[in-house]
Amino acid sequence: MARDPFRAAAVRVRHLLRPRAGRRPRTGGLPGAAPRPLVRALGLVAVVLLGAWLGLLAVGSVRTPVGPMDTTMTLRPSLSGGTKINVSPLGALELDSHHAPVRLDVDVDRLDPIRSEALVQHPERLAGLEDEVTGDVSAGARELAVRSCVAVVSGATTLGLAVYRRPRRALAAGGLALALLAASGIGAYATWNPKSVLEPKFSGLLSSAPSVVGDARSIVSDFDVYQQELARLVTNVTKLYDATSTLPVYRPDPATLRVLHVSDIHLNPAAWHIIGSLVEQYGIDVIIDSGDTMDHGAAVENSFLDPIADLGAPYVWVRGNHDSAVTQTYLENRKRFPNVRVLDEGRAVTVGGVRVAGVGDPQFTPDRTGPEQAGDVQRTAGLRLAAGLGAQSRAGTPADIAVAHEPEAARQTDGAVPLVLAGHVHHRQNEVMKGGTRLMVEGSTGGGGLRAVQNKSPEQVLASVLYLDRSTRTLQAWDEITLGGLGLTTAEVSRHLPKDAPAPPTSPAPSP
Incomplete structure (x- = not known):
């Protein structure tokens, strides 16, 4: 007893x-x-x-x-507070709704x-x-x-x-x-934050996350309407339950551009399946790869790139320090890769509705004899990218996004472009620099590649979906997608809004 x-x-x-x-x-x-x-x-x-x-x-x-x-x-007693909604079997939804020594747990029983x-x-x-x-x-x-x-x-x-x-x-x-x-x-x-429902953290079935979280345009237009978002969440979960094994397809909002940022794949073939799934689920308009797709840059590795042609979206690529000139030449073959655009030396292209400029990494790891990623070399490459951005702006075709592999090179574009993307460091960074440019550094979409079996625990697989306004190309929101590394099956999607998000209209129109 x-x-x-x-x-x-x-x-x-x-x-x-x-x-x-x-x-x-x-x-x-x-x-x-x-x-x-x-x-x-x-x-x-x-x-x-x-x-x-x-x-x-x-x-x-x-x-x-x-x-x-x-x-x-x-x-429940808690040090951080907040709200946790357990939606079995889909997973859990966490909201930073308040800061107090109590947490609200909501379990969806049936x-x-x-x-x-x-x-x-x-x-x-x-x-x-x-x-x-x-x-x-x-x-x-x-x-x-x-x-x-x-x-x-x-x-x-x-x-x-x-x-x-x-x-x-x-x-x-x-x-x-x-x-x-x-x-x-x-x-x-006193600390109640109704906007927390707009920036949820979802863990569970990745394929259901886009339908639960919602689309960025609805978030901006209904920014201050907590109960509408709560009702939309209940509606989406209801539809997911009703669909059982056939989950609803995420319908892209035609007024929002969706950019998938990937980086540091490092010869992991599973990355192509993940990217293809994200392209389909999120209705991606363009994929931007900030480099280190390869590991040694040898010609024998080139066939690893062939699945890019079948990803279903334009693919913008810049060279990383593990990508050789041989790799770049292979990707520049437009007959083999009609959807690929290789950027270097500040060159810019308009693809998928967004204008992107980029520069390749000036150093190639297997050939390098000096200190790794010397700062002056990277700054020089970044200045070349900034010069290209200035030329594009003077020509009346300013870039919306800049791309470099190394964050130090990306920092040189501060003030010359609204958004710059980078990789290399295998973890996420996000900051607004002094000149107003937002720097977004992506982790490894390949989970570190072969390094996944060398460490004590596997690296996570990271990618991000950026939502841009189609008319202004300004960043509205972004989803950070985190998957468990080698041998793991966890998935998490967290929604983030820029702190300078546009103010909501006085009479927001209801979402369709």
């Missing part, structure tokens, strides 16, 4: 607070004197926190319908087949889903708040009574627990 958790906790706390046998409490040397006030205060706090936590575990959850879904809402079927078969009913979801969430939150208050007070009072065996001390524990919960609620309210 299972032991009562409150009784077991009380025994442990009493044991910790009880003076050791054979020793007098250190309170001035008087036998039988009470412990120091500080020790008593710390003991009371420990009883309150433990009792409140046990109370939340026992009775601190609420089952409530949200649209066509049956959910369970629970408050989808009501009658309500979901009616919603999917009669799309006109989606118009009322927004108000329904908002009302359901509000009602569930109110009930959860009341139940949580009862849970923490009951838990702290019960444990206090079991530990101290004094009603007054037990009531003090319950009152302190209620005060702590109220303070946490005030902290959550």
